[in-house]
Amino acid sequence: MRLPDMPLHDPFVVADNRTRTYYLYTSNNPSVSGVDGTGTMVYRSNDLRNWTRPVVVFLAAEQEEIWATDGGWAPEVHEWGGRYYLFTTLHDQNRPLPVPPPNQWGTPFQIPAYMRGTITAVSSSLLGPFTVVDPSRPTPPENLMTLDGTLYVDPSGQPWMVYAHEWLQTIDGTMEAIRLAPDLARTIGEPLFLFKGSDASWLAEEIPGGLPNQLPPYVTDGPQLHRTPDGSLLMLWSTYEKNTVGPDGAMSGGYVQTYATSASGDITGPWQQHRPLVREDSGHGMLFHTFDDRLMMVLHRPFDNARGKLYEMEFVGHELRVLRRRADLDGGG
Structure with missing residues (x-):
């Protein structure tokens, strides 16, 4: 298979040096995996060009007494302590959460929040099967509507989960972190506040007639942490430009891949926002190194019927830049 033929959303790549294999994790898609159900599947490749058909490594419905079986978004796999840990986001619309109190925006969106959060599952293999560690609740505090949890390990060896706190509960979405x-x-x-979506000042550029072209809600999606060569801490994240909200709470508009940096090198920040790396309805990217030590970013585009897109990247100090689009690998488009 080639990337143009591979349905995927929220891609996450593990470059396994022991087998010289790239593992690309995404939400289960029965049309290509042949397996029904909410879960995680993985494509494999030795060259980022030719990929195997996906294998399902996690199914929510197979987990005993799990708190939710919908979603299956943004799977990530991390090696930790000699085992592999899967993070993926589940939700249950029948378990409502409190509506946010009025704030500076008022309460313009009457879309109810419900239980959503990232679960942790473990396996001895990159190919699973993964078994949820605590089936009774998500890993972040269950009173918060959260998604897209990612692993960050600080210089002292302390693991953290960094996650997006949904605009459905906050109106101005936030990035937060909690020790694991x-x-x-x-x-x-308790959770640690990192920054809010509206901190990206470029969202309010080109103000027509004195009115901002970006009104709430402000979306925060897809955090991923990476240490830069100068010791700063970088976070990839995604949001929407000029967004609109449908009656079901679905966002539309210009999905973008952007990033922030903590010059202190600490998760506590302060966090500086940078201009978007890729627009064109692209986002939820992550960074990895190829086996020949090239820094690569994978993301999905477009948001609907998404496919994986690859970019060679470089650091200039603590700033991240696109070197070139790898259309030779991802098929263009």
Whole structure:
């Protein structure tokens, strides 16, 4: 298979040096995996050009007494302590959460929040099967509507989950972090606020007639942390430009891949927002190194019926730049 033939959303690549194989994880799509159900599947490649048909590595419905079986968004796999840990976001629309109180925006969106959050599952293999560690609840605090949890390990070896706190509950979406216990399934202490979506000042550029072209909600999606060569901490994240909200809460508009940096190198920041890396309805990207040590970013485009797109990247100090689009690998478009 080639990337233009591979339905995928929220791609996450593990470059496994032991087998010289790239593992590309995404939400299960029965039309290509041949397996029904909410879960995670993985494509494999030795060259980023030719990929195997996907294998399903996690199904929510197979987990005993799991709290939710919908979603299956943004799967990531991380090696930790000699085992592999899967993070993926589930939700249950029948378990409502409190409506946010009025704030500076008022309450313009009467879309109810419901239980949503990232679960942690574990396996001894990159090919699974993955078993959820705590089936009773998501890993972040269950009173928060969250998604897209990712792993960050600080210089002291302390693991964190960094996640997006949904605009459905906050109106101005935020990025937050919480410490994890060694099993990565339990949290320690309270969440730490990192930044809010409206901190990206470029969202309010080109103001027509004195009115902002970007009104709430402000979306925060898809965090991924990466240490830069100068010691800064970088976070890829995605949002919408000139967004609109449908009656079901679905966002539309210009999905973009952007990033922020913490010059202190610490998760606590302060975080500086940078201009978008890729527009064109693109986003939820992550960085990885190829086996010949090229820095690569994979993301999906367009948001609907998405396919994987690849970009060679470079650091200039703490800033991240696109070197070139790898249309030779992702088929163009």
